Every structure is written in structure tokens, then in C-alpha cells.
Amino acid sequence: MRGMTLIVKTITRLIVGLIFLYGIYIVFHGHLTPGGGFAGGIIIAGAFILLVLAEGSEELSTEVKKWRASLFESLGIFIFWLLAILGLFTGSVFFLNLLPKGKEYHLFSAGIIPLCNIGIGLEVAAAIFAIFITFAVLKLGGKE
């Protein structure tokens, strides 16, 4: 797929970092404000997708990216699974909220929920990006 015009490319390079940072903010503050893992992950994926759309997929080596996106997706869910299993190892129930719950409205509070949000954010971002890359490099032809 061809890239876009020079104006779009310039603005994209300026804005992509800010979109990424905004996505990370939504993931981290998931226990205080609306959002959390899913919404923040999709915004992070949006930053990468914008980059691919603006620069064009011919210049990217999409094979490497597909492999890494799959790896990060599995890693994200694996982190979430480790946090859930941690409760079983310390002798009590599955999914226990182990870490200390600090004061309200602070960033480091509510036990394992921020860490779970990070795992989910990583996973959703990698998954949406992998789906997009798969569709972007598929060439729609006629009968094979």
C-alpha cells in the first residue's frame, strides 16, 4: 500500500509520540479514571497503525513486525496469567489481590490491578497491530 502525501507524513511523525504517551497514560490510570487495559491498548495500537498507514507498507519489513507483534501478544497475556497464579502460590485463592492497597486516588494503589492493566494493554496493542499488519500485506486478487 502506498504512503500518503508529505504533509501527512510530517504531521504523523510529530504526533505519533504524543498518541503513544496518551495511550500509556490511559493504561496506567485504569483504576482511577475510565479506560484501563482495553481502551489504552487500542490507542497505543492506533499510534503504530497511523505510522504504517502514513509511511506505506512497501518500505516496512512487515515480516519482522508480524513476528514481534505475536511475541508481545503472548507475553502480555502471560504476564496477566502469572499475576493471577501468584495468588495460588501463596496458599490462598486464585486472583487474590495481593499487593498492598495504598491510599485512595493515588497512582500506586489497588493491589495488582495496575499491573494487570499493563499486561492487558500490552496484549491488546500487539494483537490489534498484528491483525492490521496481516490485512495490510494481503494482496486481494482473483481466483488463485
Add this chain to the structure above:
Amino acid sequence: MMNIIPLFIALPLGAAFLLPILGYRNFDKQKTGQAKRAVVISIRRRRAKRAVILGKRSKKVPDILVNLITLTLLVLSLMVINRELMVYKMGGWEAFKGIPIGIYLVLDGLSVLMLLIINVVGFLATLYSVNYMEKYTDKTRYYTLFLLLIAGMNGVVLSGDMFNLFVFLEVAAIASYALVAFGTEAEELEAAFKYQVMGTVASGFILLGIALLYGASGTLNMADIARVISQQGIKGMVLFAGVLFITGFGLKAAIMPFHAWLPDAHPSAPAPISAMLSGVLIKAIGVYALVRIIFNVLGLGETKSILYILMALGTVSMVAGALLALGQRDFKRLLAYSSISQIGYIIFAFGLGTPLGFLGGLFHLLNHASFKSLLFLNSGAVVYATENRDLEKMGGLLERMPVTGATSTIASMSISGIPPLSGFWSKLIIIIAAIQAGHFILASVAVLVSIITLAYYLKVQRLAFFGKLGQAWKKTKEVPGLMCTSMIILSLLCVGLGVLLLPGIKNMILDPAVEVLKNGAQYANLILGE
């Protein structure tokens, strides 16, 4: 002991996502040199060195890991037989003033029976697919999806909460859609598309039913809904939700008006997946969920109209499935239509509403899982050896493939109801229950369908295995050892499951399950009292 319960879901889920991380080196098989350099320079330098030392042996790691996981699940499910009711509160959220606020995982007699079925067939299918899936590409992704399927089904069976049931139902269903399309030939994709569209419509109906139930009762916990409905009586909204659930779960279980996806989807999947789909999936997410919700949650076990609907649907499935199977030429498509017919027997038995009917339905569920999985694994062995599914072209394979032929004959005799194999006992119980409930015509219809079943299975055996050996098949060999092992174990189960009706063993496995269904909405008091 209580800590075993979340392991049924956690173990396959964790392994399913560990496999792509371990197998990431396989991703760059046909990639450019740039990617290969990325592998070496990456953080996992140690693993790259170890992989160079291990060399070819690292290709077996997914096989060994997956078989270990399913074997562990099998051992765990054997350990939970004949225990008392266990309720596991996830996250440690205790009930607040008698109202449950957390997600519960409930292990009672019916769940134990379903867990046994799922994990036994799962283990034998993974044993089979070590050799069978060499003919397809990308075995690691196959194992990931397979483990997700097992995790989803275990979750459906253990869940004590309506929305948790829905989430695990979707996990298992999406894994099965992807597995049906695994070979990516044209016909498999078409079958997978049809299956997925109909399955998603069914999930939409189920979610609508859950939304209505939440609106009517204000809670999502199954025991709490049962308590609220038994206090308020059965109103119109509850009956409407019940009908929506019959539609949704009936489509997942391939009952007659909603069966159209099954004859396309089950033959197109690879053989161990066909065995899992037809032997376990339509029962775990279709029949089990339907029965649990109608009898335990909504408490409709006494409502005559709902029972008549179930009996009618079951009878239509029985008859139409058998008649459509008579005219098939494709081996796997015939087995798929036969599945529809046998599920009709099971739904008919549940629709009778008597404890003997429940016993017959549950026992036939167990038996059907064993012989239908065995038949699909046999068809897979035939396809592996001869690359052909058309019955008219096969002939006399018994002398070249003795294990496949012998196990296929045992399974066919069992499913047709020939004594003393297990299928005979379950069909006998269903027919006796029908006569005791006073439905003489339907009981004779059941006997007639059993004779038709015998007819088409005799046709399959004659065309495929007995008779003269065709010219093209003189060089076929028997299938490899692991595939034979799983087929032999399943055939031993087919022969030996009749022993579950002996008085000492019956009250270990089957009776607790019947108790749960007989209790109906009293299930709520047992769970909330924990």
C-alpha cells in the same frame, strides 16, 4: 483440595500462551536474513545458544508439553470423582450479608461427569494429533488453539456465574471456528464461515437472554438467580429468556432446526478436531449449558411446555438425522449426521423430566463421547493412509489396516445398540424411561431410529472395511503407533463403559449427576449455604 478447581482452567490457558513464546523461533522459517539476525541479537541470547545445542530436539517440545498438560488435566479430573459439593470463590470475595458478590466456580456431580468426558477425549486427541498434524503446517498454532478449546470447555463446565459461562463459551467457540478453518482449503473456509456466522448469531441470542435475566433478577450468580426466581415465581420474562436460551444453546448443540452448520463444519476440520468438536464440544457448550440453565437456574423442570418443546426437538433431530445419514457417500459427513441423531436421543431423554430419563440422557452423553470420537479418529486414520473420504471408492481395508478396522467395528456396534456394549445400555434406559412416562409412540420411534442407525453403520463397515481389497489400496500401511494407541484406548472405553451401571460404581459417577438435575432450583440453597 479446593485449589485444584482453578487449575482446570489455569493450566491449559497458561500453556496455550507459553507455546508461542517458546516456539518463536519457528516464526521466521521463511523470512529474510534480516529477521534471522534479529533472532540472534535479541535478548534471548541464552535460549539461542541452548537451541543450537538441542538442535532438532527442540521441535518436539510443543508435542511433549501439550501431552503433559492434557495428561495432568486427566489425572486431576480423576481425582475429583465422588467428592462433596465444592464452591470456589475467585479472588476470595466472600458473600456479603448472604448475597454472593464474587465469581464462583462450582464443582458438583454434573460438572465432574463433564470434566471427565472433556479431559479424557482431550488427552486422547492430543496423543493422536502428534502424528496426524504432521501433514498440516504450523503445529504450534494448532496446539495453542487446541489448549484454548480445552480451557474454554473446562471453564464452561465449572462456572457458577452466568457471564463467566458466556465468556468461556466464546473462548471455546472462537478457538473452534479457527480450528475448523485450519487447513485453509476452499471448502474448509466456506464451512468455517457458515459455522462462525451461525455461532455468532447464537451467542447474540444467549447474551440477550443473559441481559433479560439480569434485568429480571438483579444478579449474575447462578445460585442467586435461582433463589430469586423461586421466590418470585416464573413470570413471562423468565419464560422468554428460557426460549432464547433454548434457541442459542440449541444452535450450539446442533438440534434439528438449527443443525445446518454441522454437516459442513465437522468433516472439514482435521480429524482430532472433528473428534473433539463432535464428541465433546457440542455436549459441553450445548447440551450441558442448556440443561444446567433450564433445570437448575430457571427451575423450569416442572413446566410442561418447556419439556414438551425439548421432547419435540429431540424426536425431530433423531429421525431427521438418521434419515439424512442413510444417503451419504462421504464418510465424515455421514458421521456428522449421525451426531445430530444421537444428540436428539439425549435431548429427548432430558425432555422426559423423570430421574430415569436424566440417567439415560447423561449415560448416553458419556457413551456418545467415546464412540463418536473413536469413529472420527478412525476416519482420520483412513484419510491419513489413503487420502480419500468417499465410501464408494474404498473397500476391504480391514486386511491392510487391522487396528483401524477392528476399532471401527466395535464403535459401530456400540453406537447401534448391540448388547453387551455400552451403547445398548444407555439406549435401553432411554426407551424404558419413555415407556414409564407414558409416551409409547415416541419410544417406538426411538427403537426404529436405532434400527436405522444399525443399517447405515453396517453400510459404512461393508463399504469401507470388509469386501474385496481395491486395486488402489494394496500398498496402504497401518497408521503410526501413537494414533493406534489412542484408538485402542477409546475402544476399550466403548466396551467397558457398561460397567458404570453396576451398583457399586453407579453411585460414584452417574448418581451424583442425576441428583443435581433432580434437585432443580434447590441447587441454590446448597451453594449459598457454603
Add this chain to the structure above:
Amino acid sequence: MIYYLLCMLLFVIGLYGVLVKRNLIKIIIGLVLMEYATFLFLALVGYKKGGTAPIITKGFEKAVFVDPLPQALVLTAIVIGLATTALVVSIAVRIYQRYGTFDVKEIRRLKE
């Protein structure tokens, strides 16, 4: 009450799309419409008169909140719907590669 009926109307429109339309992509759009009608219905079930968004911020601890449980359910269900849509669209794209058409009446190689 009128809002529940409108959600059911949207659900029936989606069902009509799945049953009647002949293009694969239109069937998928009907499917997505059905799912989203269900999500709307589920989120509306939790409404309480005069309620605000169920998030505790400084200074708003004692207001009347709408029911947060259906909102959490809908969030989960939206992600499930996303995964389903991604899978079915990729199957549809592969079907186009094999058959050359998006018309359901032509994609009929599996006979009775």
C-alpha cells in the same frame, strides 16, 4: 421502556441483514449490528433515574451512581465481539482469494 424496544428493533434489523443479504461483507455487518444492539440493551438495563457515571472522584463520593456491573460486562463483550469480527473478516478475505467472489450463492462447493 421505549429505549428497550428501540434496541430490539436494532437487533431485528441486524438479524434481517444476516438472513437476507447476499454479500459476505453485508452479512458480517449485520452480525456486528446484532451484537452491538445487545450491548446497548445490556448497558441500558443498569440505568437508575438521575444517576451519574459510576466513578468515585474527589468530591463525588455520595452521588447516585448507575449500576456499574453491566458496563463491565459490556466492556468484556465488546472485546469478544472485536475478536470474532477479526476472525470472520479474515476468513471472508481468504474466501475471496479462493472463490473470486463475495456472493453467497456462488460459494456452494459443499453439496448436500
